[in-house]
Amino acid sequence: MPELPDVEVYRQYINATSLHQKITGIVVKSDRVLSGISAQKLSATLKGFELDSTDRHGKYLFVCLDNGTSVMMHFGMTGDVKYFKGDDDVVYDQLRLDFDNGYHLAYISRRKLGKISFVSDIEEFIRSKKLGPDALSLDQDEFRERIGKSRGSVKSTLMNQKIIAGIGNVYSDEILFHSRLHPQAKVQKLGDRKMLVLFGNMRRVLQMAIKCRTQPEKFPRSYLIPFRRKKEKCPACTGEIKGIKVSGRTAYYCPACQKKV
């Protein structure tokens, strides 16, 4: 589930498992996920070096090496990272790093819609993708300033990576649910008050998701995520959850709790 919270959990996981160990080998199972680099170049650049630190901007993860380059990982619609020992079983791993302690780090992408590339300057990469500020790094004023320019729906605006980076289909639904806003509510109809509520909920939802390590069963009872399906009961009013298309994606919401203004 690779939106901001998922990618942040992957980042913390890599920090806890894979830093400061010599990379002894690289296996690329599918070069479809490689963007602008060859498997040979990737191997040559990583082999013999160590992972030093990690960084994240929105849904993009950067793994920084002790030779100055960073490996950018994006997960598309499906993805995970897994640190494992010896010949343990890992499926859908498209890239695997071998460390000198006998462990491996796998980049997993079942649908191969993810991307891996080299990035020499992270800020430059963010500019080139025209990404907005990370959803957990911008403040209230910047939020209002950026969101306020949109004439579209709140949901599509929150999901627009050029306005704010990190929010996708699932978490935009969750943020709107807590803000009692209909996914098709127009940004221009929000008053100052609703705008602040939205900002607060964006932060709370994303932070809670990271705290729960994005595992649905760990979320508080008041969260929509475990019920994010048609015909489920709304956790707030026990009404029925509805699914509609917004900007090409299915938005799940409670018609009784969430209003257009």
Place this chain on the structure above:
DNA sequence: CCCCATGTTGTAGG
């Protein structure tokens, strides 16, 4: 077999 799925990118049209 059909439809759907947590994302991004490019195209087309209003």
Place this chain on the structure above:
DNA sequence: TCCTACAACATGGG
């Protein structure tokens, strides 16, 4: 210029 709709990408689940 900005917004929406849609297809494509690849793969599996219901």
